[in-house]
Amino acid sequence: MARRRTTTVKTGTRRTTGTRNPLLLVALALVVCAAGAAGWGGWQRYAASHDDAASFAQARDDALAAGEQAVQNMNTLNHKALEQGLDSWEQSTTGDLHRQLVDGRDAFAKQIAEAKTVSTAKVLSGAVTELDQRAGRAGVMVALRVTVTAPKGEPAVKESRLLGTLTRTSGGWKLSALGQAPVGSTGG
């Protein structure tokens, strides 16, 4: 008891030291807090760049944008700029679809040159229905309005429902399959 009392008296006399120490403690606590804040900020930054949901969301939007553009390209063709149009078809596609286009290019070009048609397309709406980021595959559905103008007669306007499969390549998402949504096969 007695000893303890003397120590309290001693610290009591060193009043200045007594006030300095809490300050030091506060300063240390502040530094620790700051270090904590830096660490937390770093963690947030790390987590953000490794956020699967964010990269998935970005991939979905990229796939949709590429898909809509590709579908529009594939439904746009002017007989006066045939080579350019067919080039854009080939650039928009990959895999089987690309091969089919390359193989059938000459015959198709001849057909269009004879028919002298101009097709333009407008994407009305589109959605990604599935996305497998690891496999680099996405499914899209696109509602499209296609206008075909022949040398004679009124332009024909047709709305079409398309289902496409996209594959990720080094040059971005490209169509690997494209077809009309089947009619009369409800529940797909």
Added chain:
Amino acid sequence: MNSDVAPDPDLGPGAEETGTRAPDPHDGADVVRRRWPRVLGALLTVALLATGGALYAEGRQLRDTSATANRALTDAEATTRVTGDVSSALSKIFSYGPGATATTRAAAKEVLAGKALQQYAALFGQVERQSADQKLTLTTGVVRAGVTRLTDDSAHLLVFLDQVHERRGRAPTTASAQLTVVAELRDGRWWIVEIGST
């Protein structure tokens, strides 16, 4: 705590006394020596805080984009749910048999709200009259539905539909259609609030 304080008593009071009473030639150097850890500490604190803040801001920027605000597919469960709810709702409200339009009309009140309810009422008035006259049966099925935009309580969808018309005594015909639908989550259920042809 005590071990930190313990060595001090011998040194502390003496240094303190000289500091408060009479400036000493050694005191200037002493003050500098005592101050630089404080300055360093302050600088360190500021630098750490700034780093933390900058990293956090950068992280936020990476994470809060227009892409992440849209939870279509990223929230698989909600996406499946709204797609299912809207698909079954559309099948129900666009299917009817002769003389059974009242059932369809009642079903519509359970899945439609707001603008969609008015749009539907206008459309269905005609259908009801025709259906009675022509003995028409309409069966609607969803071919494919996709979510274009999804947030906590609202969703935009694109839906491909097939509609089979059957007139008594004739072969059925199938028509394809596509709709854009806006749905809202109210009381834990998705309601269709707007229907548009694309």
